Amino acid sequence: MQALFWSAATIAAYGLGKRLDRRLRQWWTAPMIVAPVLLIALALALHESYGAYIRDTHWLVALLGPAMVAFAIPVWEQRALIRRHWLVLLAAILAGSVTAMASVWGLSEILGVDGALRLSLMPRSMSTPFAMTVSADFGGIPSLTAVFTVVTGIVGASLGGLLLRVLPVRSNLARGAVLGMGAHGVGVARAHGLGREEGSVAGLVMVLVGVVNVLAAPLVAWLL
Amino acid sequence: MPLFVALRRHLRASRLAQIGLVMGFWLVGNGVARLTGWPVPGGIFGMGLVLILLAAGGLNLRSLRRGADWFLADMLLFFIPAVLAVLNYPDLAGMLGVKIVAIIGVSTVLVMAVTALVIEWGLKLSPIRDERSSSLGARRRAADAAGARANGVSARRLRAISTERYNNGMD
Structure with missing residues (x-):
């Protein structure tokens, strides 16, 4: 019964977040914010620990595995875009990923954030299933990485709009790539609001960033 | 079969x-x-x-x-x-959380800037320019302008409309 309770509460909080967002459409009504806040409040009120909560709901997290397979579909649908711009996209993905990891490393060094916390922060700039995999490879804490990934999505999508006005970006390709690289899933949703091409580019970049990083992670972990 | x-x-x-x-x-x-x-x-x-x-x-x-x-x-x-793992890290509600949000914010700005610059440089260098997307954008703008003229909307109003559309998309 207890096992069902937390799973049901999680699904209900997510459903509620989605409906609220459709009604109000504010940045703070995103289900990505509302659902965790509701669940944290409930867990605190019931004096439930994370260990007990995740024991009942880890089956949901396990579904991120097959979700990775599902990413094959957007990649396949954008194969014309890959054929046309593979070199530019690959260069941007590599440069963006190196910037993400190196800047987190450097800033953590300055601010004195170290150990597993720093390692969990490094893969924050990719879609969650990939980020959690890379975090495990690095010796970080995958669930903490999920938290940082959510924060990155929210921060990135808000900063993205501002940056696209300031940066010298003219092409749809660059606009889509900036949002897909900097703010993964939330950025992709934002990019779809800009235009169909921006949305497609952002979605493709997000998946490719994940794949490239997951493939490179064992090597980077060995260097760390 | x-x-x-x-x-x-x-x-x-x-x-x-x-x-x-x-x-x-x-x-x-x-x-x-x-x-x-x-x-x-x-x-x-x-x-x-x-x-x-x-x-x-x-x-x-x-x-x-x-x-x-x-x-x-x-x-x-x-x-x-x-995400509920934050329950295990009450420290994140304090100074540590502020530091981490700062790291994420600064790092994200750097990532976005580098990505934008690499793509723009790459498109400038590569022999096949981004014709498809730029011509698509140009065609869309031309179509918008033609439609606006047909509806008797001035160019200035049109710019205002497209900026508004752009801002809505971006929040």
Whole structure:
């Protein structure tokens, strides 16, 4: 019964977040914010620990595995875009990923954030299933990485709009790539609001960033 | 053969069967990961397998698309439980949390700037410019302008409209 309770509460909080967002459409009504806040409040009120909560709901997290397979579909649908711009996209993905990891490393060094916390922060700039995999490879804490990934999505999508006005970006390709690289899933949703091409580019970049990083992670972990 | 046809028809009509098929590819991917011993998650092998089958014509997009969309549309639900890990780190509610948000913010600005610059430079350098997207944008703007003229809207008003549209998309 207890096992069902937390799973049901999680699904209900997510459903509620989605409906609220459709009604109000504010940045703070995103289900990505509302659902965790509701669940944290409930867990605190019931004096439930994370260990007990995740024991009942880890089956949901396990579904991120097959979700990775599902990413094959957007990649396949954008194969014309890959054929046309593979070199530019690959260069941007590599440069963006190196910037993400190196800047987190450097800033953590300055601010004195170290150990597993720093390692969990490094893969924050990719879609969650990939980020959690890379975090495990690095010796970080995958669930903490999920938290940082959510924060990155929210921060990135808000900063993205501002940056696209300031940066010298003219092409749809660059606009889509900036949002897909900097703010993964939330950025992709934002990019779809800009235009169909921006949305497609952002979605493709997000998946490719994940794949490239997951493939490179064992090597980077060995260097760390 | 009729059995195969019936199965295929069922697969194209049933989202549940397609969700099962996605999971099937994941399980096969996990098997491959275990057999090869490569430190890569099964999901990546599963994704590669699906792409190879799509390219070889052994798998039709319609047999998988609805199932895949189900996983992608509600992916947020799958990682919400992991986000509750913050319960284990009450420190994050204090100074440490501020530091981490600052790191994420600064790092994200750098990532976005580098990505934008690399793409813009790359497009300038590469012989095949971004004609398709720029001509698409130009065509869209031209069509907008033509439509506006037909409706008796001035160019200035049109610019205001497109800026507004742009801002709405960006928040």
